[in-house]
Amino acid sequence: MSDSSSKPRPQFRNIGPTQILFNYKLPLAAKASILHRASGALLFLCLPLILVPLFAASVTSPESYAAISAWVANPVCKLILLALIWGYLHHFCAGIRYLVLDLHIGMDKVNAQKSAGVVFGVSLALTVVFGLKLFGAW
Template identity: 80%
Template sequence: MSDSASKPRPQFRNLSAAQLLSYHLPLAGKSSILHRVSGALLFLSLPLILVPLFAASITSPESYAAMREWVGHPVCKLILLVLIWGYLHHFCAGIRYLVFDLHIGTEKASMQKSAGIVFGVSLALTVVFGLKLFGAW
C-alpha cells in the first residue's frame, strides 16, 4: 500500500479565508487566471484609456504635443507599462492555448513548462518595452 493511499487528500469545498491562503495553484493555473485578467484589462482599457489617447493624439499637432507631454508623466508611464504587460502576457498565453488546440503539449509536465515559458517571455519582453518606455535608450 502506497503512502499516498493512506493519506486522504485535502478537499477544498466552501473555502474559508484561511484555506484560500494555504491553497496553491500550479503555474499553469496561475497562467490561466492571468490570461483572463489580462484579457479583461485590455478589454476595459480600450474605451477608457487607449481609444481616447489615440483620438486626442490624431486631432491636431497641438493635441499630439499635449498628449505626448501627458504620457511622459511617470504615473501614466506605469499605467502604460501595466497595459504593455497585459498585452504581452495575453498574447503569449494565447499562443500557448492555440498550440493546445492542436493537441500539442497537453501532458501535465509540458503544460507546467509552457506556463513557465509564457511567464518568462512575457516578463522579459515587458522589461525590454519598459526600458524603452522610461527612456533607457
C-alpha cells in the first residue's frame, strides 16, 4: 500500500456567490446562462407587479393614460423600465441561442463562447437603442 491512501482527502465545501463573483473567472457562456435565468426571474416577478398594472391603468381612460405618461417621465421610473427592457432583450436573445443549441448547432466550446458573445452584444446594442428612445433622443 502507498502512503497516499492514508492521507486525508481534501474537503470541498459549498462556495458562496461572493466567491464565485470575485474568485472565479466564469466563461462567457456561463455568464450568459446565469443572466438568462436572472432576467427570466426579473420578468416573471415584474409581470404581475409592474407591467400588467401599468398596462391596465394606461388603457382604462385617456386621463389614466396621461397619469401613467407623467409617471413614466420620471428618470427613476425610466431607469427601472430600462432594466426591464434589458431583461427582456437579454432573455429573448439568449433564448434564441438556447433554441439553436437544442438543434445541436454550435455545441463546441469555441462556437458556444462566440454565440454567448453575440447574445451580449446584440442585447446590449438593442438596449442602447431602446434606451435612447426611452430617454427622448429622438
